[in-house]
Structure formats: structure tokens, C-alpha cells
Amino acid sequence: MALLQKADSQQALARNRLGVPAVVFFGIAGAAPLTVILGAVSTIYAVVESTAVPVVYFAAAAILSLFTVGFVAMSRHIVSSGAFYTYITHGLGRLPGMAAAFIALVAYSVMQIGLFGLFGVIAEGILGEVGVATNWFVCALVAWLAVAVLGLLRVDLNGKVLAVLLTAEFAIVVVYDLVMLAHPADGFTVSTLNPAGLFSGEAAAMLVLAIAGFVGFEATVVLSEEAKDPKHTIARATHWAVLLPGIFIGLSAWAMSVGAGVDSIVATAKAEETDLVFTLVDPHVPDVFISLGYVFFLTSVFAALLAFHAAIARYQFALGREGVLPKLWARTHPRTSAPVAGSLTQSAVALVVLTIYAAAGVDPLVHLFAWLTTAGGYGVLILMWGTCGAVIAFFGQRPGLESPWRSRIAPRIAFVVLTLVLLATTIGLGDLLQIEDDSVFGWFFQSLYVMVAALGVGWALYLRRNRPTVFAAIGHGRRT
Structure with a gap:
């Protein structure tokens, strides 16, 4: 009970603990660039055949940079760990805001839980190579315990852990890219960077998958209450959290096409799958660089687990502080100021879901990792779309608060593009998950988010009728 103090004595996150680099690391960790490079990029080459x-x-990085312009402009006027749902509340009203809050809780939770499946499979493979027999569930439990403990510690300590992991991650990516570029299969080429590729028939599907790979960068705003000088820190950090992964992932995808050859990259990706990069660099580097790559692949997933855990705990904290959901979630650790109740709640939920998956004996890569992370990314895409609309409405009601580029032009362009991407994703989500057309799961996740949003609106209506003071507090936990 020492961890859970009375709500009126511990309802505040630690102030002024995170500078720009630390916040950037949280945002980049959620996007997990090495995981995207080794997993998503090779998969898109193989599946989309482009x-x-x-x-x-x-x-994709350019589109999200446009979204970020209005997103961070709003962060200068509203500082809250509630991020998406807080912004949607201020821009579109409390009913859409509460729907967004419920969607955020589900989306980030399933995203994090799905990553445990990938971590378990990678760790099982690494241990198997050194003669240690285990299974994915045991490995996932080790990661779960580490994340659960770190979630109770100081947020700046978590930032330092992420800094170490991500620095190693970027270093190995640079080495691999240089090796692939130094050993071109068919000569040095930039043909895969031709903008004409954006107008191909496969571009929409690739764009959906690419944007999903960036999910996590927006977690920077969730840390606004713990950042030093949040009005400037969050803006700078969020832009960097989009640009750095975008540059690294784009360059790595290009380096793969050079290393394999433009005419062979699709076939090689189909044959090698997530081993594509390792296969291309293996003849040219010592074995230790391959081993390090697998280890950093694992730590990349762990960094994402930690970043998403932090985001979920802070969403729960914001909702509890406002009294919208149980006050228990507003409780923080008396020494570390971590949102301990939210952290413990997410740890408990993750443990239950992982145990159910393990008991059911399903494929952890397909049904846990692929299904849940894609579903989580779809939920975050819905939130980004709603937030973009909220930014337009918020500044439309406050002309002159920001420049036309920040308040109108960039948000409107981003809103149009995100609308098209969201429609394409909604229609094609079953195909992305490789679900059969006649399966009951074909529209399961789309329907799930509709129901979750409806529950949020229903709860808000209940609060408006029966607890008007709490209803008035929705999305207004802390405003500057």
C-alpha cells in the first residue's frame, strides 16, 4: 500500500525532468525504427511487390510532419498528459473527447501487448542459437517484468534507458546501410527514390503500412507535464521524433534496394523475410555484427514496449485526475512521481492477455504481434485524424493565435491526406491482417473501435446528466 497514496496527496507527475533529447527518445522508441527496418520494410517489399x-x-514522413505542425502548435497552448483526447475535447467538444479517450486506452494497450509477442519470439530464437531451450511466453514474461518495474521508476531514468538502447540501434543501422551501399548488387542506383512511385497502383497500400510504422512518435506530447519548458521542448522533440525515424527508415529501405538490386529486391524479400538485411550484409561483416543486429532488434522492441507503457499509464493518470474514470488512476508514486496506478493497471492487463494467448496456443507472431499492433496502429490513426480536425476547429475559434501555416494551411492539408489514408485502412484492414474475406474477424477491429467510441460517448452523456462537475472537467486536467 505504500505505493498508492491517497489521491489528494499524490496526483501530480514529476515536473521539469525531461529535456528535448529525452522526449525525442520516448517518441522514437515508440516508432521502433530498427524493428520497422528489419520487419516492416522487408514485409512491404515482399507483400506489396513494389x-x-x-x-x-x-x-509518409512528410505527411506526418504536416500533421505535426498543427499538433505541436496546439501543444503550446494546452499542456496535458492526455494529449490526443485532451486536444480533441478542446477542439471538437467533450463527447468526441471522451470517445477519443476510450479509443486511446484500447489502441495503445493492444499495441503494447502485441509487441510482447514479437519480443518473445525474437528472444526465443536468440537463446536457441546459444543452446538455451525456452518458449516465447517465458521470454515475454521477462520483458513484462522489466517493463512493469521500470514503469514505477522516475521518468528520466526511463529516458536514459531508452537513450542507450536507441543510440545502439541507430549505430547498427548506420553500419548496415553503409555496408549495403558499399556492395551494390547491380551498381549504385537511386531509381527507388523516384517520386513517380507515389502514383503507382500499390502506393496507397504502402502508404498505409508506412504511416503505421511511425506510430509512437506522438507519445512526446503525453510527456508534456514532465518536460522542461514544455511549450518549446515538446514542439522541438515531436518534429525530431518524426524526422529522424523517417530519414533512417527511408535511407535503409533504399540501401536494401541497392544491396539486393532493384530487379531482385522483391524476390529476395520474399525469400528472406525479416532476415533480408542480415542476408545482405552477412558476407561483408564479421559474425559479431550479425549477432549484435539480432540483439538490437530485441532491444528495439523492448524500447517500444517501455515507451507505449509510459503513454498508457499517463493517459490513465489524466483520466483519473479529472474524475472521468476512477480516482485510483490519478495516484502517483510518492518518491518517483510515476503514475503508479496506471502503470500497475496496464501491467496487470498485459499479463492477463499474454497468459490467455499462451494458454490458447495461437501463433504469437500472427495473432498476437501482427493482429494487435496493426489494430493498435489503426486506432492511433483514428486519433490522429480526429486530432487534426480538432486543431483546425481550435484555431478557427481563436484567429491570430498562431500563424496561418500552423493553424490552417498545414492542418487542412494533413486532414485531407489522413482522411484518405484512414478510409483506405478501414476498407483494407482485413487484407493488411491477411484475414479471409468470409472470416468473422474481417471487420472485427473496425467494429471494435466503433463500439469503444460509442461507450465513450455514452459515458460522457451519463456524466453530463448525473455528474456535471466531472463532465465539465473532461479534457481540462491542466491548461496553460
């Missing part, structure tokens, strides 16, 4: 993957990733 060589335009590099230019599509650069386009």
Missing part, C-alpha cells in the same frame, strides 16, 4: 518503398517512407 520497389517504391523508400520514396513512400519519405512521403
Whole structure:
């Protein structure tokens, strides 16, 4: 009970603990660039069968940079760990805001839980190579315990852990890219960077998958209450959290096409799958660099687990502090100021879901990792779309608060593009998850988010009728 103090004595996150670099690391960790490079990029090459993957990733980064312009402009006027749902409340009203809050809780939770499946499979493979027999569930439990403990500690300590892991991650990516570029299969080429690839028939599907790979960068705003000088820190950190992964992933996708050859990259990706990069660099580097790559692949997933855990705990904290959901979630650790109740809640939920998956004996890569992370990314895409609309409405009601570029032009362009991407994702989500057309799961996740949003609206209506003071507090935990 020492961890859970009375709500009126511990309802505050630690102030002024995170500078720009630390917040950037949290945002980049959620996007997990090495995981995207080794897993998503090779998968897109193989599944979509297009060589335009590099230019599509650069386009995705550009689109999200447009979204970020209005997103961080709003962060200068509203500082809250509630992020998406707080912004949607201020821009569109309390009913859409509460729907967004419920969607955020589900989306980030399933995203994090799904990553445990990938961590378990990678760790099982690494241990198997050194003669240690185990299974994915045991490995996932080790990661679960580490994340659960770190979630109770100081947020700046978590930032330092992420800094070490991500620095190693970027270092190995640079080495691999240089090796692939130094050993081109068919000569040095930039044809896969041709913007014409954005107008191919496969571009929409690739763009959906590419944008999903960036999910996590927006977690920077969730840390606004713990950042030093949040009005400037969050803005700078969020832009960097989009640009750095975008540059690294785009360049790595291009380096793969050079290393394998433009005419062979699709076939090689189909044959090698997530081993594509390792296969391309293996003849040219000592074995230790391959081993390090697998280890950093694992730590990349762990960094994402930690970043998403932090985001979920802070969403729960914000909702509890406002009294919208149980006050228990507003409780923080008396020494570390971590949102301990939210952290413990997410740890408990993750443990239950992982145990159910293990008992059911399903494929952890397909049904746990692929299904849940894609579903989580879809939920975050819904939140980004709603937030973009909220930014337009918020500044439309406050003309002159920001420049036209920040308040109108960039948000409107981003809103149009995100609308198209969201529609394409909604229609094609079953195909992305490789679910059969006649399966009951074909529209399961789309329907799930509709129901979750409806529950949020229903709860808000209940609060408006029966607890008007709490209803008035929705999305207004802390405003500057």
C-alpha cells in the first residue's frame, strides 16, 4: 500500500525532468525504427511487390510532419498528459473527447501487448542459437517484468534507458546501410527514390503500412507535464521524433534496394523475410555484427514496449485526475512521481492477455504481434485524424493565435491526406491482417473501435446528466 497514496496527496507527475533529447527518445522508441527496418520494410517489399518503398517512407514522413505542425502548435497552448483526447475535447467538444479517450486506452494497450509477442519470439530464437531451450511466453514474461518495474521508476531514468538502447540501434543501422551501399548488387542506383512511385497502383497500400510504422512518435506530447519548458521542448522533440525515424527508415529501405538490386529486391524479400538485411550484409561483416543486429532488434522492441507503457499509464493518470474514470488512476508514486496506478493497471492487463494467448496456443507472431499492433496502429490513426480536425476547429475559434501555416494551411492539408489514408485502412484492414474475406474477424477491429467510441460517448452523456462537475472537467486536467 505504500505505493498508492491517497489521491489528494499524490496526483501530480514529476515536473521539469525531461529535456528535448529525452522526449525525442520516448517518441522514437515508440516508432521502433530498427524493428520497422528489419520487419516492416522487408514485409512491404515482399507483400506489396513494389520497389517504391523508400520514396513512400519519405512521403509518409512528410505527411506526418504536416500533421505535426498543427499538433505541436496546439501543444503550446494546452499542456496535458492526455494529449490526443485532451486536444480533441478542446477542439471538437467533450463527447468526441471522451470517445477519443476510450479509443486511446484500447489502441495503445493492444499495441503494447502485441509487441510482447514479437519480443518473445525474437528472444526465443536468440537463446536457441546459444543452446538455451525456452518458449516465447517465458521470454515475454521477462520483458513484462522489466517493463512493469521500470514503469514505477522516475521518468528520466526511463529516458536514459531508452537513450542507450536507441543510440545502439541507430549505430547498427548506420553500419548496415553503409555496408549495403558499399556492395551494390547491380551498381549504385537511386531509381527507388523516384517520386513517380507515389502514383503507382500499390502506393496507397504502402502508404498505409508506412504511416503505421511511425506510430509512437506522438507519445512526446503525453510527456508534456514532465518536460522542461514544455511549450518549446515538446514542439522541438515531436518534429525530431518524426524526422529522424523517417530519414533512417527511408535511407535503409533504399540501401536494401541497392544491396539486393532493384530487379531482385522483391524476390529476395520474399525469400528472406525479416532476415533480408542480415542476408545482405552477412558476407561483408564479421559474425559479431550479425549477432549484435539480432540483439538490437530485441532491444528495439523492448524500447517500444517501455515507451507505449509510459503513454498508457499517463493517459490513465489524466483520466483519473479529472474524475472521468476512477480516482485510483490519478495516484502517483510518492518518491518517483510515476503514475503508479496506471502503470500497475496496464501491467496487470498485459499479463492477463499474454497468459490467455499462451494458454490458447495461437501463433504469437500472427495473432498476437501482427493482429494487435496493426489494430493498435489503426486506432492511433483514428486519433490522429480526429486530432487534426480538432486543431483546425481550435484555431478557427481563436484567429491570430498562431500563424496561418500552423493553424490552417498545414492542418487542412494533413486532414485531407489522413482522411484518405484512414478510409483506405478501414476498407483494407482485413487484407493488411491477411484475414479471409468470409472470416468473422474481417471487420472485427473496425467494429471494435466503433463500439469503444460509442461507450465513450455514452459515458460522457451519463456524466453530463448525473455528474456535471466531472463532465465539465473532461479534457481540462491542466491548461496553460
